[in-house]
Amino acid sequence: MNTALSADPSETPCEPQAAAGTAQAPGRSAEQRAAHETNKLSKRLHRQVGAAITDYNMIEQGDKVMVCLSGGKDSYGLLDILLSLRQRAPIDFSIVAVNLDQKQPGFPDHILPAYLKGLGVDFHIENQDTYSIVKRLIPEGKTMCSLCSRLRRGILYRVADELGANKIALGHHRDDFLGTIFLNMFFGGKLKGMPPKLVSDDGRHTVIRPLAYVAETDLERWAEHRQFPIIPCSLCGSQENLQRVQIKNMLREWDRKHPGRIDNMHRAFSQVVPSHLMDRQLFPFETIVPTGLADPAGDKAFDEDEDETCATPTPAPLGEVAVPMEFVRRPRD
Numbered sequence: 234m235n236t237a238l239s240a241d242p243s244e245t246p247c248e249p250q251a252a253a254g255t256a257q258a259p260g261r262s263a264e265q266r267a268a269h270e271t272n273k274l275s276k277r278l279h280r281q282v283g284a285a286i287t288d289y290n291m292i293e294q295g296d297k298v299m300v301c302l303s304g305g306k307d308s309y310g311l312l313d314i315l316l317s318l319r320q321r322a323p324i325d326f327s328i329v330a331v332n333l334d335q336k337q338p339g340f341p342d343h344i345l346p347a348y349l350k351g352l353g354v355d356f357h358i359e360n361q362d363t364y365s366i367v368k369r370l371i372p373e374g375k376t377m378c379s380l381c382s383r384l385r386r387g388i389l390y391r392v393a394d395e396l397g398a399n400k401i402a403l404g405h406h407r408d409d410f411l412g413t414i415f416l417n418m419f420f421g422g423k424l425k426g427m428p429p430k431l432v433s434d435d436g437r438h439t440v441i442r443p444l445a446y447v448a449e450t451d452l453e454r455w456a457e458h459r460q461f462p463i464i465p466c467s468l469c470g471s472q473e474n475l476q477r478v479q480i481k482n483m484l485r486e487w488d489r490k491h492p493g494r495i496d497n498m499h500r501a502f503s504q505v506v507p508s509h510l511m512d513r514q515l516f517p518f519e520t521i522v523p524t525g526l527a528d529p530a531g532d533k534a535f536d537e538d539e540d541e542t543c544a545t546p547t548p549a550p551l552g553e554v555a556v557p558m559e560f561v562r563r564p565r566d
C-alpha cells in the first residue's frame with residue numbers, strides 16, 4: 234500500500250518501549266505530562282499500525298476491511314486506529330465492524346451496538362449460538378477453545394463473503410506473535426509464529442493483523458485513555474490456555490528486567506538467516522561447496538557474531554582467561 238499510512242517511515246516500528254515516554258520536561262504540571270505521554274502513545278500506535286500496513290501491503294485501494302470486534306481492548310484499539318488512519322489515507326477503503334455473539338451466558342449484547350452506533354461506523358452483529366455446540370461436544374473440564382475458534386473462523390469467513398469484505402482484520406499484537414513463536418517452539422517443535430498477512434485456508438480471504446508491531450501494554454494504555462467499554466473475556470467459562478499465560482508472564486518479566494529484549498526478539502522475526510538455522514528446506518546445506526573466492530561478508534565459522542557478544546559482558550583479554558580445570562586435566566578412563 235501507500236507509505237502515507239506510516240506517519241514517519243524513518244522511525245523503526247519496533248522502538249524500545251522502555252525508552253518511550255519516560256523523560257519528564259521540567260516545569261510541566263502532572264496534567265500536561267499526562268497529555269504529553271498520551272500524545273506520544275497515540276503517535277506511536279498510529280505510526281506502528283501504518284508501518285505494518287505498508288510493510289506487508291495489507292490494505293489497498295477499494296478494499297473492504299471487516300474488522301473483527303470481540304469487545305476486548307485489542308480489537309477496540311484496532312478499529313479505533315484504523316478508523317483514524319482511514320481519514321488521512323490517500324486511498325479509499327471501507328471498514329465494517331463485525332461482532333460474533335456466541336451466546337455465552339451473561340454476554341452484554343447491548344454494549345457493542347451502542348458503541349458502534351455512536352462511532353457511526355458500518356457494523357454487523359452475527360448471532361450464532363456456538364457456545365451450546367461447544368458445551369455439548371467438549372467434555373466438562375476440557376479446553377473448549379480449539380473447537381470454539383474453528384467454528385468462529387468458519388462463521389467469520391461466511392460473514393465476510395456476505396458483507397462483500399475482501400480483507401479480514403484481526404486484533405493480534407506484537408506479544409501475541411512472540412507468545413505464539415515460543416508456544417510452537419516449546420510444545421510443537423517448530424519455529425513458527427503468527428503471519429501478519431495470510432490467505433485463509435478456504436483460499437478465499439486475506440486475513441491481516443495490523444497490530445503486528447504494537448505492544449500489548451500500549452493497547453492497555455490506549456483502552457484506558459479511550460475508555461472503551463470492555464466486555465470481559467471469561468464469559469464462556471473456559472480457562473485461558475495455561476501455557477500461553479505462562480509464556481506471557483515470562484515475556485513480561487523479561488521486558489521488566491531487560492528493556493529492549495522483547496523488541497529485539499520481535500525484530501528478529503523479520504531478519505531471518507536461513508543458513509544459520511537447520512532447516513534443509515530453507516537452505517541447501519547438502520550442496521554447498523567452497524567457491525575458492527574470499528568473501529569479507531561471509532561466515533566466520535569459529536568467531537562469534539558481534540551482535541551476540543555485545544549482549545554479554547566484555548570478555549577478558551586473551552591470556553587472562555581462567556581456563557576451567559576440566560579442560561586442562563584429562564578425564565580418567
Ligand code: SF4
Pocket residue numbers: 377378379381382466469470471472473
Ligand atoms: S476463551 Fe472461550 S470464547 Fe474464547 S476461544 Fe476459548 S472457548 Fe471460545
